[in-house]
Amino acid sequence: MGARAWGVLYVLCGAIFLEGIDVAMLNVALPSIRADLGLSTGMLSGVVSAYVLGYGGFMLLGGRAADLLGRRRMFLLWLTVFLVFSGLGGLATEGWMLLVARFVTGVAAAFMAPAGLSLVTAHFPEGPRRTKALGVYAGTAAGGFSLGLVAGGLLASLGWRWVFFAPVILSALILAAAVPLIGREDAPPRPAGGFDLAGALVVTGAMLLLVYGVVRLEHPGNDWAGTAGAFAGGLAALGAFAAIERRSAAPLVRLGILRSGSLVRTNAGALLFIGSFAGFQFLVTLYLQELRGWSALQTGLAMLVVGVDTVLAPTLTPRLVARFGNLRVLFGGLVLAAVAYALFLPVGPDWAYAAMLPTMALLGLAFSLAYGPLTMAATDGVAEHEQGLAGGLLYTAMQFGTALGLSAVTAVNVGALAGGSPQDALGALRAALVVPVTAAVVAAVVTAFGLRTRGSVPAPEPAPAESLT
Numbered sequence: 327m328g329a330r331a332w333g334v335l336y337v338l339c340g341a342i343f344l345e346g347i348d349v350a351m352l353n354v355a356l357p358s359i360r361a362d363l364g365l366s367t368g369m370l371s372g373v374v375s376a377y378v379l380g381y382g383g384f385m386l387l388g389g390r391a392a393d394l395l396g397r398r399r400m401f402l403l404w405l406t407v408f409l410v411f412s413g414l415g416g417l418a419t420e421g422w423m424l425l426v427a428r429f430v431t432g433v434a435a436a437f438m439a440p441a442g443l444s445l446v447t448a449h450f451p452e453g454p455r456r457t458k459a460l461g462v463y464a465g466t467a468a469g470g471f472s473l474g475l476v477a478g479g480l481l482a483s484l485g486w487r488w489v490f491f492a493p494v495i496l497s498a499l500i501l502a503a504a505v506p507l508i509g510r511e512d513a514p515p516r517p518a519g520g521f522d523l524a525g526a527l528v529v530t531g532a533m534l535l536l537v538y539g540v541v542r543l544e545h546p547g548n549d550w551a552g553t554a555g556a557f558a559g560g561l562a563a564l565g566a567f568a569a570i571e572r573r574s575a576a577p578l579v580r581l582g583i584l585r586s587g588s589l590v591r592t593n594a595g596a597l598l599f600i601g602s603f604a605g606f607q608f609l610v611t612l613y614l615q616e617l618r619g620w621s622a623l624q625t626g627l628a629m630l631v632v633g634v635d636t637v638l639a640p641t642l643t644p645r646l647v648a649r650f651g652n653l654r655v656l657f658g659g660l661v662l663a664a665v666a667y668a669l670f671l672p673v674g675p676d677w678a679y680a681a682m683l684p685t686m687a688l689l690g691l692a693f694s695l696a697y698g699p700l701t702m703a704a705t706d707g708v709a710e711h712e713q714g715l716a717g718g719l720l721y722t723a724m725q726f727g728t729a730l731g732l733s734a735v736t737a738v739n740v741g742a743l744a745g746g747s748p749q750d751a752l753g754a755l756r757a758a759l760v761v762p763v764t765a766a767v768v769a770a771v772v773t774a775f776g777l778r779t780r781g782s783v784p785a786p787e788p789a790p791a792e793s794l795t
Contacts, residue, residue, distance in 0.1 A: 333507045334449055335459055338442045339466035340500040341405060344493055345435050346470020347477060348412070349377070351489045352428075353611070354478030354622045358486040359424070369421040375541045376425045380432025382725040383534035387526050388437035389718015390578050392444050393711055398508050401441040402501065408434040409497035416490030427490075440717035445508065447705050447713045457644045457702060464698035465639025471607075473633050479623030525578040528567045533722070535560030540726065543733035579715060583708070589716070591776050592703040593723040598769035599660060599696055600724045601731030602762035603689070606667055609735055609758055613673065617751060628679060631686040638694035652699045652706070657773045659696030662688050664766035671759050675752055734761045 353374070360370050392400045408431055415427035443463070450459040481488040539556035542549075571577040583589065607629070614620040614628060646655045666688035673682075704720035705713055735758040742754035 330507065331449065333503070335446070335462060337500055337504045337507055338446055339463055340496070340503075341401070341438060341442050342463060342467040343470040344408075344496050344500065345439055346467050347474035347496075348431070348435075348493045350471050350474025351478030351481060351492070352377075354475055354626060355482040355486040355489040357622070358482050362486060363419070363421060363424075365421045369425075373421070373424050373428055376429040377432035377435075378541060378725065378729050379534060379537050380429040380434075381436045382432075382537040382722060382729065383530055384433045384436035385440065385722040385725060386533060386579060386715075386718045387530050389440035389444075389714045389716070389721070390526075391437060392441040392714030392717070396511060397441045397445045397448060397714065398511055400437050401445060401508070402504060404434045404437040404441070405497060405501050405504070408438060409494055409501065412490050412493040412497065416487040416494070436721070439721050440714050443701070443705070443717035443720070444713040448511075448710070452706070454644070454648065457647055458640070460702050460705075461644040461647075461698045462640035464701045465636050465643070465694070467701075468639065468693045468697045469633050469636030471603075473630070473636070475626035475629050476623070477626075479621070479626040482622055522570070522574050522576055522578040525567055525570045525574060528563055528570060529578065532560050532563030532567055535563060537726065537729055540729040540733050543730075543737055580712065583712060583715065583719075588703065588707075588776060589719070591772055592700060593719055595656070595660065595769045595773050596700045596704070596720055597723040597727035597730070598765045598772070599663065599700065599727070601727030601734070602663060602667065602765035602769070603693075603731070604728040605731035605735035605765070606670070606689075606759070606762040608732055609739070609755055609762075610670075612739075613752075613755055617675065617755070628682065629686065631683065632690045632693065634687070634690035635693035635697065638691065639698050643694055643698045646695070647699060647702070652703055653773060653776050655695050656699035656703065657770060657777060659692045659694070659699070660766060660770035660773055662695065663692035664763060664770060666692060667759065667763040667766055671756060671763065673752070673756065673759070731762070731765065734765075735759075 356370055356373070359365065359373070365373070388400070388404075411427045411430040411434065415424055415431065418424045418427060446459055446463050447456065450456040477492070478489055481492055535556050539553055539560060542553040542556060567579075568581065571579055571581050610629065611625055614625045615622065620628070643655065666685045669688070670682070670685045701720065705716045708716040738761055739754050739758040742757040743750060
């Protein structure tokens with residue numbers, strides 16, 4: 327593996343790191359944004375939800391577009407869109423401007439992320455090299471979420487607009503490096519039946535409705551009829567999409583890919599694992615900032631140890647996968663996550679950081695063991711022309727997991743909060759902490775069903791000549 331191959335990998339890792347750090351930084355800066363622009367609670371929540379709607383709604387379309395229209399083309403185009411609308415978000419003077427900017431940024435990420443993952447699998451053949459490359463890629467992605475909290479705290483102290491301008495600078499650097507490094511590819515063959523426009527429109531509408539319904543669950547007492555209507559409309563649209571795909575000469579999503587038990591288990595595990603962490607991260611932020619009075623920077627630093635996966639994922643995880651097999655390593659990571667969340671259940675009103683450290687350290691190890699194998703399993707054995715689709719399915723599951731995790735812990739926390747005293751708030755938070763514990767346990771159980779399948783057979787040890795280090 328030469329310098330150019332490493333350069334391509336670093337560029338693609340930079341893009342997925344950008345996507346992770348962008349989300350984490352914004353979450354830390356929300357109080358500053360509200361204070362400066364005078365946003366209502368609903369508008370502030372909408373700033374986060376707009377990104378989730380764009381990301382989750384267009385992810386399947388983005389994954390298939392990479393296969394049909396070209397991975398490099400989609401990656402560079404939507405990285406540019408990401409850059410432009412991040413900058414526009416930093417220039418916003420009204421709440422609606424932020425909503426539009428975050429929605430389009432989410433759409434850009436929905437096209438960019440699966441294109442980037444399929445470029446990784448296209449540049450590195452199956453085997454030790456791809457395992458190593460995906461370990462580096464996944465570790466960088468996971469590190470973006472944890473390091474973004476610290477970066478967000480630092481930038482928010484300078485001014486919340488820097489939370490939007492910093493990704494512009496990073497995007498420009500990645501784009502400048504990507505154009506010469508990522509080689510041009512042969513134009514993908516055009517489907518015999520043309521592009522499945524009807525399927526694209528219907529599945530995008532279905533995803534938008536379903537994500538919108540999940541987001542509405544954060545406020546369980548508000549208009550249940552509207553929430554039920556969103557879910558019903560989304561499910562009906564999914565049914566219509568399945569009917570369209572069965573009749574289409576060139577379906578957007580080949581329904582047969584969903585018959586793979588391994589793929590379904592992987593995506594279910596990804597949804598539950600990412601959802602559990604999203605919910606836990608939200609509750610920890612609530613505990614440290616609102617109940618303990620910590621600053622955004624202190625909160626970010628408290629979570630920094632979770633970022634150890636940035637080091638361990640590309641170094642330790644590929645060796646463990648080679649020795650024990652992908653699913654066994656993934657299962658171990660999910661079990662560690664469940665233990666980590668369980669250790670935080672008895673959290674007290676004046677816990678020292680030393681009491682929280684075991685949870686944070688175990689989460690860093692859990693991410694190291696789980697995130698990479700999830701990415702590997704999602705694309706393992708998938709045909710070359712469907713790698714983008716596989717990436718789209720994985721990231722759709724992750725985005726739904728994020729939305730579900732946040733909505734579930736918010737709903738439980740609000741429902742359990744009987745009064746306004748600190749003790750009542752702490753009790754409600756403890757009740758909500760059961761959600762990530764449960765989600766991680768279910769993810770481990772789902773993954774355990776695949777331990778006896780062919781996917782759990784250890785990969786051969788990498789030969790010295792093929793080592794990437």
